[in-house]
Amino acid sequence: xxxxxxxxxxxxxxxxxxxxxxxxxxxxxxxxxxxxxxxxxxxxxxxxxxxxxxxxxxxxxxxxxxxxxxxxxxxxxxxxxxxxxxxxxxxxxxxxxxxxxxxxxxxxxxxxxxxxxxxxxxxxxxxxxxxxxxxxxxxxxxxxxxxxxxxxxxxxxxxxxxxxxxxxxxxxxxxxxxxxxxxxxxxxxxxxxxxxxxxxxxxxxxxxxxxxxxxxxxxxxxxxxxxxxxxxxxxxxxxxxxxxxxxxxxxxxxxxxxxxxxxxxxxxxxxxxxxxxxxxxxxxxxxxxxxxxxxxxxxxxxxxxxxxxxxxxxxxxxxxxxxxxxxxxxxxxxxxxxxxxxxxxxxxxxxxxxxxxxxxxxxxxxxxxxxxxxxxxxxxxxxxxxxxxxxxxxxxxxxxxxxxxxxxxxxxxxxxxxxxxxxxxxxxxxxxxxxxxxxxxxxxxxxxxxxxxxxxxxxxxxxxxxxxxxxxxxxxxxxxxxxxxxxxxxxxxxxxxxxxxxxxxxxxxxxxxxxxxxxxxxxxxxxxxxxxxxxxxxxxxxxxxxxxxxxxxxxxxxxxxx
Amino acid sequence: xxxxxxxxxxxxxxxxxxxxxxxxxxxxxxxxxxxxxxxxxxxxxxxxxxxxxxxxxxxxxxxxxxxxxxxxxxxxxxxxxxxxxxxxxxxxxxxxxxxxxxxxxxxxxxxxxxxxxxxxxxxxxxxxxxxxxxxxxxxxxxxxxxxxxxxxxxxxxxxxxxxxxxxxxxxxxxxxxxxxxx
Numbered sequence: 001x002x003x004x005x006x007x008x009x010x011x012x013x014x015x016x017x018x019x020x021x022x023x024x025x026x027x028x029x030x031x032x033x034x035x036x037x038x039x040x041x042x043x044x045x046x047x048x049x050x051x052x053x054x055x056x057x058x059x060x061x062x063x064x065x066x067x068x069x070x071x072x073x074x075x076x077x078x079x080x081x082x083x084x085x086x087x088x089x090x091x092x093x094x095x096x097x098x099x100x101x102x103x104x105x106x107x108x109x110x111x112x113x114x115x116x117x118x119x120x121x122x123x124x125x126x127x128x129x130x131x132x133x134x135x136x137x138x139x140x141x142x143x144x145x146x147x148x149x150x151x152x153x154x155x156x157x158x159x160x161x162x163x164x165x166x167x168x169x170x171x172x173x174x175x176x177x178x179x180x181x182x183x184x185x186x187x188x189x190x191x192x193x194x195x196x197x198x199x200x201x202x203x204x205x206x207x208x209x210x211x212x213x214x215x216x217x218x219x220x221x222x223x224x225x226x227x228x229x230x231x232x233x234x235x236x237x238x239x240x241x242x243x244x245x246x247x248x249x250x251x252x253x254x255x256x257x258x259x260x261x262x263x264x265x266x267x268x269x270x271x272x273x274x275x276x277x278x279x280x281x282x283x284x285x286x287x288x289x290x291x292x293x294x295x296x297x298x299x300x301x302x303x304x305x306x307x308x309x310x311x312x313x314x315x316x317x318x319x320x321x322x323x324x325x326x327x328x329x330x331x332x333x334x335x336x337x338x339x340x341x342x343x344x345x346x347x348x349x350x351x352x353x354x355x356x357x358x359x360x361x362x363x364x365x366x367x368x369x370x371x372x373x374x375x376x377x378x379x380x381x382x383x384x385x386x387x388x389x390x391x392x393x394x395x396x397x398x399x400x401x402x403x404x405x406x407x408x409x410x411x412x413x414x415x416x417x418x419x420x421x422x423x424x425x426x427x428x429x430x431x432x433x434x435x436x437x438x439x440x441x442x443x444x445x446x447x448x449x450x451x452x453x454x455x456x457x458x459x460x461x462x463x464x465x466x467x468x469x470x471x472x473x474x475x476x477x478x479x480x481x482x483x484x485x486x487x488x489x490x491x492x493x494x495x496x497x498x499x500x501x502x503x504x505x506x507x508x509x510x511x512x513x514x515x516x517x518x519x520x521x522x523x524x525x526x527x528x529x530x531x532x533x534x535x536x537x538x539x540x541x542x543x544x545x546x547x548x549x550x551x552x553x554x555x556x557x558x559x560x561x562x
Numbered sequence: 563x564x565x566x567x568x569x570x571x572x573x574x575x576x577x578x579x580x581x582x583x584x585x586x587x588x589x590x591x592x593x594x595x596x597x598x599x600x601x602x603x604x605x606x607x608x609x610x611x612x613x614x615x616x617x618x619x620x621x622x623x624x625x626x627x628x629x630x631x632x633x634x635x636x637x638x639x640x641x642x643x644x645x646x647x648x649x650x651x652x653x654x655x656x657x658x659x660x661x662x663x664x665x666x667x668x669x670x671x672x673x674x675x676x677x678x679x680x681x682x683x684x685x686x687x688x689x690x691x692x693x694x695x696x697x698x699x700x701x702x703x704x705x706x707x708x709x710x711x712x713x714x715x716x717x718x719x720x721x722x723x724x725x726x727x728x729x730x731x732x733x734x735x736x737x738x739x740x741x742x743x744x
Binding site (some may be wrong): 044118119122124126127130132147179181182303305307308309425 | 574577578581582585586589607618619624626627629630631632633634635636668
């Protein structure tokens with residue numbers, strides 16, 4: 001039987017086990033939205049702004065490992081998705097963006113709300129499509145989901161003209177895709193794996209350096225097995241946090257610009273780096289010419305183009321992290337690195353990095369630590385970008401797999417609220433805390449409307465320091481405290497929440513922190529806490545921009561640490 | 563020393579594929595020296611030859627990025643002795659009865675052809691490696707060049723090796739069907 005293009009889209013989404021889509025309709029999407037009620041199994045969450053739809057789809061995808069779906073209309077709807085698509089691209093988040101397009105006969109005529117969204121998103125999607133006839137609709141959706149969710153996962157956009165939605169075609173969902181140019185390598189080359197094992201055997205000071213690839217491929221157990229068998233310390237990237245339990249005896253924190261000093265020291269001194277599912281981003285490596293000067297590098301990644309892109313690699317292994325680690329574990333020799341681990345412990349003792357100084361002031365670090373204690377570490381933490389992000393990553397200890405959701409590569413302020421919303425929709429069983437900054441929160445806070453309407457029980461903690469904090473920190477350290485346009489005039493966030501019927505509380509002193517967090521946790525549904533934290537607190541440790549990891553700056557005049 | 567590399571790519575003939583390729587080279591910071599596109603021996607697969615300048619490591623990086631494009635099936639760096647490269651150029655040169663025979667002599671030496679003659683110009687067609695075309699161009703300059711059109715280099719490896727579309731036509735066993743189990 002023939003179906004309309006709109007029905008074919010919905011049927012295909014159902015075939016792909018999609019349970020929720022985030023979006024906003026518009027003129028050219030009317031046929032699709034008119035069809036949606038025929039498919040009650042597809043929950044549509046109407047957001048306040050399309051950027052929120054994209055980040056929510058990301059949050060959902062990052063929390064569940066499934067492909068997230070967002071929808072926007074042509075023109076401004078589509079361009080509003082762009083930030084979220086770029087964010088998903090840089091952090092390899094599986095996502096489908098469906099956009100409406102003007103009718104085919106108007107394409108290229110600068111019609112009302114016409115924009116070349118496939119052209120715009122060309123460099124920020126894994127692939128994209130403009131569907132030119134209804135008959136190819138099903139195949140396109142099939143391919144798009146396949147591309148988004150396999151290999152190095154990422155966003156795929158499908159642009160669908162209005163008359164393709166209303167056109168009719170036979171619906172048959174393809175069983176398989178036929179993509180000549182796309183065959184991701186999953187299994188590591190045995191000879192390379194053997195070579196890696198040899199090098200690991202010889203190493204005296206090895207480090208496992210792991211990224212989001214561990215989480216995407218679900219290689220938690222394999223990583224633990226390798227680390228334990230060969231007694232190799234594990235250091236993660238920012239996005240690799242929660243790929244390995246931070247309370248594990250072999251966990252030595254995360255590296256990079258605001259990583260732990262001892263982690264950076266370990267990388268600097270290591271004689272072997274086994275990098276898994278990470279891409280040597282400049283925020284992680286510091287000055288690349290000074291990165292791990294004494295180390296050989298084994299690089300395991302599913303994307304061959306990542307190997308050798310930023311650092312020289314001695315043993316490249318292309319493959320899926322889980323598959324490759326599994327093969328490695330089969331032939332790895334049990335070893336010990338007693339001296340090396342002692343050295344690391346010594347560094348950690350002498351450079352604690354994540355100690356919170358004793359003070360009566362309400363430090364943002366303290367707030368994060370109390371959220372950790374209140375949740376007993378059993379929550380999903382979602383952050384935006386900036387100081388609050390670094391404090392959340394440093395002072396909450398991530399033991400649960402995939403429990404930190406943060407915008408890493410693109411560094412998108414305003415990611416936190418809609419992403420937390422998506423994460424909670426995907427994992428309703430979990431406590432989800434959105435840790436936000438007062439700057440970023442204002443970029444997407446209209447999603448409070450969505451949270452209220454859909455009763456999404458996200459707990460929100462704004463670390464409100466009245467500044468664009470991270471930029472202020474740079475101004476303080478590198479621009480002689482000239483605070484140009486970093487002080488913010490924030491609204492009363494609790495009143496804002498109240499306007500959306502979301503309860504909240506402003507917290508002004510340190511002794512109010514714990515009761516406030518408990519109140520938020522005890523309240524059913526969403527809750528907003530506005531913490532008026534110490535305004536000019538800096539994030540330490542810090543590797544200054546352009547410096548190598550060894551030049552890490554620690555907190556000056558450290559008071560008694562606790 | 564020149565670090566020119568010729569990359570031969572087999573791509574599925576889908577709308578926008580050239581745009582994708584050009585955009586990729588631009589955003590990865592590569593300047594395309596020349597690009598030539600045409601059908602391959604297999605229907606639906608086009609063959610693209612791109613000449614770029616860069617170190618081996620840089621070109622290898624861009625080759626891998628290039629190969630990552632979904633519509634790009636295979637990219638081979640065919641730089642080196644085992645490759646035949648050719649380019650076609652048409653050069654319109656000012657010519658009068660006095661110097662025409664000199665031009666014809668030069669054209670003969672280069673095994674080029676004169677494909678059009680008018681009272682004050684000739685059009686020369688020449689095929690060969692880039693260097694040959696440039697040498698001929700230099701020799702003709704003194705007569706006055708009115709126009710030049712070049713196709714860009716195309717390349718093919720000698721013997722059995724090479725970017726054979728027939729080999730990539732059939733997809734291998736799907737290896738990418740990695741569904742998340744969690």
